[in-house]
Amino acid sequence: MPFTWFPGHMLAARTKAAEAMRMTDLVIEVLDARVPLSSCNPTVESLRRAGQKPALKLLIKADLADPEQTRPWLKRYAAEGGVQGLAVNAKKASDVERILPACRALRPDRGTAAKPLRMMILGIPNVGKSTLMNALLKRSLARVGDEPAITKVQMLHKLGPDMVLIDTPGLSWPAMEQETAMKLAATHSIGRAAYDEEEVALTLGRILLRRYPGLLAARFGVFSRPCDEHGLLAFIAASRHLMKAGAPDLARAATTLLNDFRSGALGRITLETVDD
Numbered sequence: 502m503p504f505t506w507f508p509g510h511m512l513a514a515r516t517k518a519a520e521a522m523r524m525t526d527l528v529i530e531v532l533d534a535r536v537p538l539s540s541c542n543p544t545v546e547s548l549r550r551a552g553q554k555p556a557l558k559l560l561i562k563a564d565l566a567d568p569e570q571t572r573p574w575l576k577r578y579a580a581e582g583g584v585q586g587l588a589v590n591a592k593k594a595s596d597v598e599r600i601l602p603a604c605r606a607l608r609p610d611r612g613t614a615a616k617p618l619r620m621m622i623l624g625i626p627n628v629g630k631s632t633l634m635n636a637l638l639k640r641s642l643a644r645v646g647d648e649p650a651i652t653k654v655q656m657l658h659k660l661g662p663d664m665v666l667i668d669t670p671g672l673s674w675p676a677m678e679q680e681t682a683m684k685l686a687a688t689h690s691i692g693r694a695a696y697d698e699e700e701v702a703l704t705l706g707r708i709l710l711r712r713y714p715g716l717l718a719a720r721f722g723v724f725s726r727p728c729d730e731h732g733l734l735a736f737i738a739a740s741r742h743l744m745k746a747g748a749p750d751l752a753r754a755a756t757t758l759l760n761d762f763r764s765g766a767l768g769r770i771t772l773e774t775v776d777d
Contacts, residue, residue: 518669521621522548525667526611527604528556531624531633534566534588537574538773539684544674545623555583555607559600561629563588570771577775583607591633600637601664614662626671627690634658634668680704684772689763699734702755705762706730708772716768720761734758 522528528549533540537560549556558578563571571588578586585603589596604620611618624630638658656668673691683704686696707730709717717733718724721740728736737757738749745753761767 518545518621518623518672519548521667521669522552522554524619525552525554525621526608526619527621528554529559529600529604529620529622529666530556531559531561531622531628531630533625533628533688533690534560534563534571534574535770536684536688536772538777539681540625540628540688540690542623542625542672542674545672553583556585557600557603557607558584558586559633560586560588561591561624561633563596564590564593565765565769567769567771570774573775589633591629591636594636597633597636601660604664612663617662618664619667620664621667621669623669624671625673625685625690626692627688628671630668630671634666637666687759687762687772698759699752699755702734702758703730705772706733706758709733709762709767709770712772713768713770716770720767 528545530541530545530549560566560571560574566588568588575586575588578584585607587596587599587603589600591597604618605612608618610616622630622634637660658666658668660666671690677685682691682696683701685691686701687705710728710730710733721737724732724736734751734754735749738744738751738754741754741757743750743753743757762770
């Protein structure tokens with residue numbers, strides 16, 4: 502069933518983000534390394550390009566993504582003018598320490614007390630932006646949680662006398678393609694009330710069967726015969742003894758698959774390649 506998720510506060514946040522971008526020197530776009538394409542907000546990208554703003558594209562949660570797929574994404578960003586990509590784990594200090602030098606390299610003409618580097622950090626809901634903000638600021642200012650759309654107001658922070666960082670609420674967009682929405686639901690960047698977990702798990706299962714059958718087998722057991730995404734949920738239910746009224750409990754199997762993917766228990770997985 503088609504679904505959309507665009508909470509009311511995001512419309513106002515998008516307007517404020519467009520206004521703030523006019524006064525920004527650099528855009529830091531936080532993307533989910535598991536879905537680099539789907540987590541790229543087309544509204545943000547069009548605003549950035551229209552304003553000719555350089556961008557640092559951060560592939561966050563890189564520790565959960567397939568490194569063999571992350572490298573081509575970084576290479577693609579490097580080929581774009583005024584864009585640099587970094588793969589980071591926001592909970593790893595050495596990764597976070599690479600971010601501000603990369604920002605300075607993109608705008609060497611800014612970054613003094615007279616001309617501070619004005620940076621704007623943007624990302625979709627629940628992508629991990631608040632965790633990253635706290636790591637950059639080295640103090641807990643941004644709320645962190647496991648539900649999308651926690652941050653609802655724009656905030657300005659000083660990173661010393663020569664750098665300013667504008668934090669924005671997570672921004673989604675209307676009229677999202679259903680395949681994109683399903684992937685973002687799988688990564689938990691869309692509120693739970695907006696989707697059916699079983700439908701999302703079927704989409705995820707179809708991709709995993711095509712690209713990571715070995716990881717599925719390692720986690721849930723070897724399939725006795727080829728199966729599709731529906732068969733996968735039934736197989737997970739059987740392997741985990743998830744039953745309801747004597748039949749496989751597909752709803753609980755769907756939750757199991759989604760939780761194992763989100764936590765990294767399945768392994769390091771990327772759902773989108775550069776070729777996609």
